[in-house]
Amino acid sequence: MRVMFAVSDFRPHYYPMVPLGWALQAAGHEVRVVCAPGQQQHIQHAGLTPVPVLRDMDPLLWARFGVHLAARSGTLPPDLGLVPLHPVTGEELASFEDFDSDAFLRTARADTAAIMGQRISSSVDFARQWRPDLVVHDLLNLDAVVPAKALGVPAVCHLTGPIGTEETEWGLDFIPTHFSREYDRYGIEERGTDLIEHVVDICPPSMAPPTRATRLQVRHVPYNGPGAVPGTAVRRGDRPRVCVMWSATVPLLYGAVAFTVPTVLEALAGLDADVVLTMSTESCKRVGPLPANVELLEQAPVHTLLSTSDVLVHNGGAGAALAAIAAGVPQLCLTFGAEYRANGQRVSATGAGRVLPGLAGARDIRATMRDLLGDPVFTERARALRDEMQSQPSPTELAEVLEEMAMG
Template sequence: MLFSVSSWPTHYASMVPLGWALGAGGHEVRVLCAPSQTDPVVRAGLRPVAVLDGMDVAVHNRMSYVREALRGQWPYPWPPLHPLTGAVMSSLGDFDLAEYRRTVGREYARRAARGHDRAVRFARRWRPDLVVHDPVSTEGPLAARELGVPSVLSLWGPVGTHEADGPDILAEDLSGSFERYGHGPFGADSVEYVIDPCPGALEPPVRAARLPVRFVPYNGGGVAPDWVDVPGRRPRIAVTWSTALTTMSGPASRVLPRIVSALAGLDAEVVLTGTADDVASLGRVPERVRVLERCPLLALLAHSDLVVHHGGSGSTMTALAAGVPQLAVTFASEQARVAERLSGTGAGRHLPGHLATGAAIRAAAEELLDGPGHHRAAWRLREDNLRRPTPVRLVDRLAQLARPARR
């Protein structure tokens, strides 16, 4: 089984338990990745093949935000960041798209072509029977087509391949490698199978054959203190924030101090887990707030009554698996779509970033803590997740798909 992943660990974190299940079932697994992902893949207990190249994920995401803004789909009152530099733009005119295509875009295409060629060469040599890839890695499905084996897209959360009005989670084939190899253009309709970890209430729109699986959280390594496993005397609010949010969305997304300040005034225990940079951005931490650096989120949520995050699929799905109500403060269209779907189940609330005042954050948190309906809805999502096939059972289904290729 060949995995193909992007250069952003949260994009493929949901694939890690499947990699474990495949290995435990006696299947060989290799992970095509960029050199920057060698250490994260090794730490996850999987075997990397560091041959991929192309556009950095931060540039890819910022570029997608600019495309959304040009289509009139950008939901925030400020323009996106400059795709290449990450600088704040006064208007979309600050980015010369035509000049980009003539210069930097060509270099990204050349690098992407090199990564696709390396992926195909490795696949021809190693001969996988099936390929699993995340939405941002197009090298895997190209290798699968070259070998004539099944290709499976692994979704990371409740945004699908065929959203009616965006966002588009699939990466563009910048290098035209699919056509270069004679397979026609790559797009959403090229996807054959989709691994979907979402309960029915959050089911994203796809047109490929759907392979349901239970979401099993993988939040990386880390050690949780003993008190995390003991219920507090007051409600516990967990706060987790994206370490890359400012890189993707700019200074407007620096609302973590505002969130912590708003929650610190509640009669609750507030626990923040983040990086050293996250903590440094707070300045003086309020006395009622506990800080944990790089504590795995699932460990913290076992005895939490509410979690506040940025709407990322990893945080959303981990909280779903724990059965905890959620408040999502979002700064990008994909996170907004995730938060909207979650809010529709009754298990959470969505605050678009430009509306996230201290008063709004506090009011939403109080509503989620005090409303028993939100807790019941969150628990229903947890129960629905537990009824789905485990990654171990999904291995059997993938093995069935691979058998014709082996013959």
């Protein structure tokens, strides 16, 4: 069987697909990942085969622009506390009014339409040459249904985490509202969620994302990129151990104010606990002096640190949240933006963690951490959630289901 993966230009949204790619390859199937050149190296590092035929897009630009439009229209939830950023440069503005969104749209609309058209036509061209039996795509690359429909093969949307295809809150609806004319060229009348017939759901059932599509349940296998882990990182002492992970993407989306690691470390310095902190190379350069109880690891895969950790502190990303669930570890989500806040709220609703605003002070963070470390109920709920996740079919079992689907 040949399986065409089609991914967006936002790694956190397609990294959860990687274990399924491994399972398909291990079962003897061929996997090719249609992507933009900017994603080629990341896909190669994951052990999959990229096909870099798509034009690059900047998902951070459009995410910042979405926040800008929502603020200008009055639909941005004020309690998110987001600062005005220049959508193109990411620089902080004095006011949302300091960016001319109308002028930007006049120049960007034609360019974006050309990029979207190229991405679809290139995907279709590759699909017609390679003849896949199945297409798997992430939620941000809905255009991948076009080559699937052009060839008459099934398309499956692989979800990222707790956010589904039928969201009603602002900032959670990743389904495009503007579609390329290429849809009409290939005779596709459906739009939006009507294009999604099957979803791969990696959440435990008690956190099932909302969707009308047929749900293909699978056990989540954490993957957040390559990286080495020193031996000291998997050995623990007599004290509780807290793992802190902070995404480099969050400040790019929400500004320098969203790099709150110094506040987190200030809060944890007041606890009788050991702390291991992992971040990107660039983020490590920004962190400043470390408290005596903190060990800094550059680019360590967070899931490898959780087997010897008692709590994970992170910014509410789906990858980190699901890694903590897979390890049975309680978590504290310090969130900026709608997606991160929703992830944190949905974890908190299970009793396996807590969520605080991203700009929470050291005193509130320290008090919440004392609860998470001191109350065994959080660990019990986290382990129950882990067991629920582990009871789901493995990626190998899902590969068999997809093979049956592809073969009709």
